[in-house]
Amino acid sequence: MEKLFPNGKKPTVVFAGGGHAQLYSLRRTRELVKDGLDVVLVNPSRFLYYSGMAPGLLSRTYRPEDARIDVRHLVEKGGGRFVEDRVKGIRSKTREVVLEGGASIRYDAMSVCLGSGVPGESPGVTRDYLVPVKPVENIESLRRKLRSLEENESDQKRKVLVVGGGPAGCEVACNARRVFEEHGINGRIVIAEAGDALLESAPGRARRKIEEFLRSRGVEVLLGSEVVGIEEGVAHTGDGRKIGFDVAVLAVGIKPPEIFRESGLATGDDGGLWVNRYLRSISDPRIFGGGDSVAFRGEALRRLGVFAIRQGPVLFHNLRAVLKGEPLKEFKPQKSYLYVLNLGDGTGLAIYGPLVWRGAAAWKLKSYIDRKFVKEYQYPEDELGEAGTYSEQLPAKDAASLEVDSGSPAGTNGESAAPGSRSSETRRPSVL
């Protein structure tokens, strides 16, 4: 097997997956390189789509270039290397990470944040009629499918079925409605939820408000409707009903990748890499991990970007500490956090512990925090500075994607779309 970076004298730090939990470290690649480390990021794409902006990306409140971070740029700018590939397995005994492309990389320390997929679906797989809501980049494929419903010659309404009434399912339904309105698509949107309420883990007021809101926007809400099978055009519920659709969106929860189990590493029940309070694998002390793909102390924290992002500084510290033999830091999950749903009509539904409010201010707050956060990672301490100059330096295929289907301009919510905040201090968002 080809060795991409045969171990020389420099210790190698591998970032497996360039997700939200890795951003803090990737932005500090230069510090790791100055420590004398070889830094390698393995990710299937140079871009990470920021999940808090994903529903707004669907409705083109944000353009793709507003909502994505060039993780390749982050790592290469700091003197690290980017490998466009997927991790296939981890060989703990020989300290190798094996890539789908056939190569392997030896690690001295590794941070693993591979994100998640949707139960029942292989990551990265979308079928013509079915789009899993994870990984987040699937949102672009969903938008294309919604837009293709414009070509409806018949009088029959097109139907989008969202399976799962959690936060992601509700936000997708709200923003799909906006796509229909903006493009004059004659369509119905239906949410099928197995439980007896939407937003199951939210306070009662939030559950009532989201249901009221969705119904007021013409979205059909089917509660107590567990979808147990989907084939082209039809979903089957546990009680024998059939729901027809043109496009189905699967938003039924989160599933970590199988890689950890298959590699013989200790995992939680759902296959997430079991990490201790230092975010360190209990099987391999050289491996750390965060975000959706880990089981924190054996259990899944809520799979939210707010936790992934807060884990970033701990991962960065502990990767360095383990190589220098210094004390590790603990990750202490925050008890309360603000979560704002983008309702697609210029309002948001904000939930903070037991507090719930809906309105334009909630959406503006979310949008402000999200934009500010993303900009700090888009052009960090950057000599390139302006977006124009930056995109000129992208390879043609990536620069071209900046032009594709950008729909309505960013900033429709009144926020500035100007790129390039260059503050050198990263502020942690309390909301994504």
Ligand SMILES: Cc1cc2nc3c(=O)[nH]c(=O)nc-3n(C[C@H](O)[C@H](O)[C@H](O)COP(=O)(O)OP(=O)(O)OC[C@H]3O[C@@H](n4cnc5c(N)ncnc54)[C@H](O)[C@@H]3O)c2cc1C
């Ligand atoms: C529609 C939607 C809206 C959401 N909104 C919010 C929100 O408002 N607030 C909030 O807190 N959370 C939100 N979330 C949840 C949030 O997306 C996740 O919790 C967060 O993305 C987890 O970050 P992560 O670092 O674990 O993984 P991710 O950020 O998903 O990144 C994983 C990375 O690993 C890469 N990868 C995957 N497999 C491999 C492999 N085999 N090899 C190499 N690389 C790989 C992926 O390409 C990706 O770059 C939302 C989710 C969805 C679906």
